Amino acid sequence: MVNAYIIHEVDRYDIIGKRIFETGSKFYFENTGIRNAIIGYRPQDLGKLLENVVYNHLLYLGYKIKVGTMSAKEIDFIGERKGEFIYIQIALKLEDETTIKREFENLLQIDDNYPKYVITNSEFNGNTYQGIKHIYIRDFLMWE
Numbered sequence: 001m002v003n004a005y006i007i008h009e010v011d012r013y014d015i016i017g018k019r020i021f022e023t024g025s026k027f028y029f030e031n032t033g034i035r036n037a038i039i040g041y042r043p044q045d046l047g048k049l050l051e052n053v054v055y056n057h058l059l060y061l062g063y064k065i066k067v068g069t070m071s072a073k074e075i076d077f078i079g080e081r082k083g084e085f086i087y088i089q090i091a092l093k094l095e096d097e098t099t100i101k102r103e104f105e106n107l108l109q110i111d112d113n114y115p116k117y118v119i120t121n122s123e124f125n126g127n128t129y130q131g132i133k134h135i136y137i138r139d140f141l142m143w144e
Contacts, residue, residue, distance in 0.1 A: 006030055010055070013066035013078055015110060026067050028055040046121070047092040050137060051076060054090055054119055057141055073106045085114040093122040094134070104129040 001007045008028045012021040029035035032052050039045075058065050058079050068075030068087065077088040087110055091103045107116040108130060116132045117140075124134040 002027075006034060008055070008059070011066050012069050015068045015070045015075065015078070020066070021069070028052045030056070032056075047090070050092055050119075050121055051090045053137070054088065054140065057143070058088075061143060068110075070106070070109060073109070075106055075110070085112075087114060087116045089116075089118045091118060091120045094118070094120055094124050095122070100129065104132050107132050 002009050007030065010026045010028060012024045012026070013019070014021060029052055032049055035049075035052065055065060055077065058077060061079075061081070063079035063081045063086070066078045066080075068078045075087055076090045077086075079086045079088065087107055089103045089107055091099060094100050094103065103118050107118070110116065117135050118129070118132060119135045119137055119140050121137050123136060127134055
């Protein structure tokens with residue numbers, strides 16, 4: 001399905017060791033409608049669909065994308081374009097302090113000054129959490 005351009009394989013990248021892992025790739029559909037036709041639409045998969053939509057938009061914007069790994073923690077996307085990086089976490093909702101802390105804390109542990117974002121399908125009180133920007137999915141999809 002990768003060779004047929006139905007899905008994209010995304011490598012895992014060790015942020016600390018600066019290397020690509022040989023196993024553990026993640027896969028994203030070129031079109032979420034195709035995903036729904038193959039797997040079936042399931043409301044419990046809205047978070048996965050949101051992640052797939054963000055991945056597709058990053059591709060559209062010209063980013064080379066990897067999934068980041070730091071010890072046992074995952075950064076949903078590391079985007080690289082023209083030598084610059086962005087780090088992105090995806091969460092369906094930021095309803096409670098535990099979710100907020102989990103999504104933002106992973107990004108706080110990255111020790112560089114590239115932009116870091118948490119993208120959600122819900123509003124958030126304020127626009128940053130300790131300097132990490134929150135972006136509502138509709139606003140993210142307006143990026144060019």
